[in-house]
Amino acid sequence: MKFQDYRTVFQVSSLALVLLAASPALSLIVSFPRSGESFSELWLLGPNHMAENFPFNVQAGEENSLFLGVGNQLGNSAYYLVYVKFRNQTQPLPNSNSSEPSSLPSIHEFQFLLEDGDVWETPVTFEILDALVHGDSMVVESVSVNDRVFQVDCSSTWDSENKGFYFQLFFELWVYNSERSTFEFHDRFVGIWLNMTG
């Protein structure tokens, strides 16, 4: 090896050591972008805190329970809102293609804040309070969610294919956009079908 080669090795290793020594100060100037994707999670669990035994065959006056959870992987604290909605088979669900929420009014809501990487979970108990059958249709007049009663006046016609009166309880996730100072639909929803035949 020639002297010039030794000198190059010396210069390169000195430069590396200088950068290493300067890294505390460099960290004040250089910021590294967050690695990975930013997203939120929304889930439902059954009464045993497992993804099974979800309420399906329900009756008026019977209390049913679920667990609703949200996970924040957005990279910063987030302010969430979950709307609980109730519908029959023909009423609109959120539109995943156009990122639009369901136009139905909410029957309950949960607002909470989550630090990045944290999860929030809450028990949800619901009860169909008044349901009336008129010929081939059933009208659910009121539903209670976590002991709050809401008038829904939602009717469902007999589904001859699946043999039942079907309703759906679903949960929409919204997140607060601090730039626009408003909640926006976060393009996530989960729900369970309820068969009111029994």
Add this chain to the structure above:
Amino acid sequence: MLMFPVSAAGNQEVAASRISEAEWWMAQAYEAVLDAESADADVSGLLVRLNDAAELLSEARMAFDGGDFDEAAGFAESMSEVGYEIVDEAELLEIEAAKARVHSSWGFLAISVLGVSVVVVASVLGYSFFKRRYYRRLSKMKPRVE
């Protein structure tokens, strides 16, 4: 004591205005907490309180939807008070975090200046030592004429 009849519509208006105010405070509080968080303040305690406030706001909105305007106004007022306190505390936390950041920045800068100086001095000394040794060794390898 005089009693004035308050109409349901009046109650509704009052409740609606209290809820709007509470929503405004909630947004202010959340943004203040976000600012404090981005200044590296520990906001976990504030988030717990903000969650309580969010719950009050939800209760207010649901009571309003259910037609219980007095209850809605009560929840909204409680929320606004909590929101105001949170904004104050978040601003204090942000200022403290900014001060702590300046202190730690000076510390990092001092460590870096010291580290770079040590590396530069060691490199210069090491280089001249190596150069001398290299040429000395080279001169010993020269063929001698006897």
